[in-house]
Amino acid sequence: MVKSHGKKQRAKKKAQRTGASYSSAAAGTTHTHTPLPDLSMLPLVPHGSWRVLDLDLAARLVAACRAKCQPCQQTLITKMVTEQRATLAALAGAVYGTLPAVGFGASATTWQWAPLARTAMRSGAGDEAFTAVEAMDATAATALLNDALDHWVLAAVGSAEEPASPGTADRRGASRQADPMDAVRAAGVEVFTLDDLDLPDDIDTYYLAPNYGVMLMKANTSDGRPMPMLVLYPETEDAGIEDLERRTNWEHWGLHGMPDTDPQWRVRARIADRSLQGLVRVGPDGKDNHELWRAAETVSLSEQWWNLLAHTQHVLIAGPVKMPEAPGVMEAAGDAGELLAVVARVEFV
Known part of the structure; x- marks a missing residue:
């Protein structure tokens, strides 16, 4: 009894010291x-x-x-x-x-x-x-x-x-669907991506990948503060939920709460003409390693939207939605699990 009591006391002290659960400390599995x-x-x-x-x-x-x-x-x-x-x-x-x-x-x-x-x-x-x-x-x-x-x-x-x-x-831990190409690879079919091809340096690979357009909107944070929002919609037939799942690490979002912030995703905004330039992902070295959207033309933003962008310095990105202006389409996509989202940083250039 004395030996058992001593073991329990040691486990209790170990749990307090390490922050592990009592059962883990007692079993020696911390x-x-x-x-x-x-x-x-x-x-x-x-x-x-x-x-x-x-x-x-x-x-x-x-x-x-x-x-x-x-x-x-x-x-x-x-x-x-x-x-x-x-x-x-x-x-x-x-x-x-x-x-x-x-x-x-x-x-x-x-x-x-x-x-x-x-x-x-x-x-x-x-x-x-x-x-x-x-x-x-x-x-x-x-x-x-x-x-x-x-x-x-x-x-x-x-x-x-x-x-x-x-x-x-974060403690939220949203699950992410598997890459649909994994099943193809598992079947023994060799799959090539743009990264696998030896293309000339002067080839613009942006237009070889699925393309998206963006629609400017506004959203509210959980405590009611406004923030700028970009909704992606497909511009080519191969653009859509499967493509975004393959090319991003964004979470599935049901419009409840706010999605995670990933500072490696950047919305570039040009100060000179108050316009958006693109949406890119930067690597640990600070260089672009993926371009998801590029502005086809220069369109100056409204003063109100630009001021909100400058104030928050973050943008909620969500998509893909085929017709983002249609009533209820965002809610339907979220309920169906076909809406991905992330909060990106704004990079002023």
């Missing part, structure tokens, strides 16, 4: 995600006087998000929200104390708290920002932490670690 990020700079972020940070917990949480391990995320987020508000304030302060704007996709809690983080970073005193975090209920603190973690995951893009996006760190 795991870690490597590499752990270097968060040695975190104590330099104003987080409240004389409060000790749990850098190990913070590093394991960020690593779990980058590894897309949802069980570890849920356990470690709960532990940080309930036990380590100072560490939470430092993780969030490192992000929102330096960003000039919160970003449209952030929660209302983050919008309210971010000015305190910026003030703390400028003054070097974090007591007010920490007090606000300490006073939050669990739901609000979790929302702030989730928003900050999305940015910490983005810090891995372009590094030696596996590139990730807020969507992959």
